[in-house]
Amino acid sequence: MQPIETDVIVIGAGPAGLCLARALDASGLRVVVLEREPETTLRAPTFDGREIALTQRSVRLLRELDVWRRLPADECHPLCRASVFDTGAATPLEVGGGHEPLGWLVPNHAIRAAAFEAMAESGNVELHAGVRVAAVEADSTSARVRLDDGRTFAAKLIVAADGRFSETRRALGIPTRMHDFGRAMLVCRVTHETPHEDTAWEWFDHGQTLARLPLGRATPPGHRSSVVVTLPGVRMRELQAMDDAAFAQEIARRFHGRLGVVSDPGERHVYPLVGAWATRFAGTRLALLGDAAVGMHPVTAHGFNLGLLGVERLADELRRAAVAGGDPGGAALLARYARGHRLATAPLHLATRGVVALFTDDRAPIRAVRAAVLRASAGFPPFRQLLAGFLADRPGRASPRKFAHYGTTGDG
Ligand SMILES: Cc1cc2nc3c(=O)[nH]c(=O)nc-3n(C[C@H](O)[C@H](O)[C@H](O)COP(=O)(O)OP(=O)(O)OC[C@H]3O[C@@H](n4cnc5c(N)ncnc54)[C@H](O)[C@@H]3O)c2cc1C
Known part of the structure; x- marks a missing residue:
């Protein structure tokens, strides 16, 4: 069977893959x-709790x-302020409250549906949903994908956007550091007595990490939020097994009464916590995108x-190559993408690992250190600005030299 010729093959129509396909609309690239997953699922994804x-x-x-x-519009909620609590520290660390919200909370399924709709309107994108990839290979001249129904595709570039457990990444030989945090995260919408005032909570408590994400606008005061509980697996199974009434009471108890009475819990969703950091973000005619990269x-x-x-x-790199009549899977282009994206993601990736290590370790000396960190930070405005920048994705510029040891060089 003759291969179907195209320019770019994106494997994975999650939010990252769909957004890339949309971004290449009008670039001239096929x-x-x-x-x-089948197309019906992509068109109307169901609520997944995120x-x-x-x-x-x-x-x-x-x-x-x-x-x-x-x-x-009723699914986009402004996030105006954030408070970070540690059970050992008297005062929470508070950020936000400026003219502009820190960000917006939007359910994942709504993002997926909107990105799918935008992609479907793009003239040069062809979707094959409900398919199984049987083999991928790439060399200096082309990249090829074979489906298990026998169809094959040939392109200049493969983009692996197939999530953190990416099979494409493995098939093309890119080693990845996986980190199992040994915990699971439960997410669930609940109604609560105390208004949320558009404020998110992150709460590092003994034996559990909690979050409260405000839903609905706070005027009139909002009483619906998504609660997030991170626990070791055994404890999580107990929480999952409870009926709705017992679960609501348990959430009120776990939040030490600060939510007031909790009622009307929605669907509960549980995610195992596993991080991924690919040792390279690009290979021969291959780019990693979204969770497949980090x-x-x-x-x-x-x-x-x-x-x-x-x-x-x-998308910037690929559009520039298309205008110049260059190779969208060229080694120099991919090396620039990989290097730039590593520099952009390494600080947040490292900082997140640091936060998890410091704030989820319940040994007494570590608890004392983090209480001290929060106390010092609460009284130190520059740190609060830094945290607000961190929440708003401005954690400071990474210098290539500083992050060289973190694998930011030599990709491609
Ligand atoms: C509880 C929770 C809360 C989160 N909160 C936030 C947040 O507040 N802010 C934030 O920025 N991020 C958040 N995230 C992370 C965010 O959800 C992910 O980063 C994002 O969904 C990743 O998108 P993706 O397209 O890279 O991968 P995915 O969403 O995993 O999509 C991958 C796609 O590839 C498909 N696929 C997989 N394998 C194959 C294959 N072999 N062949 C074909 N297709 C394949 C899958 O079916 C899927 O459609 C959260 C995650 C969780 C679990």
């Missing part, structure tokens, strides 16, 4: 998207991609924000 905190930069990019206007612990809420940074950078 794009094929391959996805194992409320994605988008930075203002991500919102701007989603506007440019014509995705933002497709999101239902799969973050959700505690700092940056996985998809970093995915969008990758979309922006890779």
Whole structure:
């Protein structure tokens, strides 16, 4: 069977793959998207419990991609302030409260649906959904994908956007550091007595990490939020097994009464916490995108924000190559993408690992250190500004030299 010729093959129609396909609209490049889920699921994804905190930069990019206007207005919630608590520290660390919200909370399924709609309107994108990739290979002249139904595709570039456990990445030989945090995260919408005032909570408590993400606007006062509970697996199974009434009471108890009475819990979703950091973000005629490149612990809420940074950078490179009549899978282009994206993601990836290590270790000396860190930070405005920047995806510039040891050089 003759291969179907195209320019770029994107494997994975998650939010990152869909946004890249949309970003290449009008670039002149032909794009094929391959996805194992059926098209009906992509068109109308079901609620998966994830409320994605988008930075203002991500919102701007989603506007440019014509995705933002497709999101239902009542599903986009402003995130005006954030408070970080540690049970051992008397005062929480508070950020935000400026003119502009720190970011926006939007459910993942709504982002997926809007990105799918935007991609489907792109003239040069061909979607093959419900397919199984049987083999991928690449050499200096072309990249090829064979499906298990026998069809083959040939392109200049393969983009692996197939998530943190990416089979494409493994098939093309890119080693990846996986980190199992040994915990699971439960997310669930609840109604609570105390108004949320558009403020997110991150709470490092003994034996558990909690978060409260405000939903609905706070005027009149909002009483619906997504609660997030991170626990070791055994404890999580107990929480999952409870009926709704017992679960609501348990959430009120775990939040030490600060939510007031808790009621009307929605669907519960549980995610095992496994991080991924690919040792290279590109290979021969291959670019890694989204969680396939860097799969973050959700505690700092940056996985998809970093995915969008990758979309922006890779699409820029590919559009420039198309205008110049260059090779979209050329080694120099891929090396620039890989290096730039590593420099952009390494600080947040490292900082997130640091936060998890410091704030989820319940040994007494570590507890004392983090209480001291929060106390010092609360009284130190520059640190609060830094944290606000961190939440808004401006953690400071990475210098190539500083992060060289972290594998930012030599990719491609
Ligand atoms: C509880 C939770 C909360 C989160 N909160 C935030 C947040 O607040 N802010 C934030 O920025 N991020 C957050 N994230 C992270 C965010 O959800 C991910 O970073 C994002 O979904 C990754 O998108 P992706 O497209 O790279 O991968 P995925 O969403 O994993 O999509 C991959 C796609 O590839 C397809 N696929 C996989 N294998 C194959 C194959 N072999 N062939 C074809 N198709 C394949 C899959 O079906 C899927 O459609 C959170 C994550 C979790 C779990």
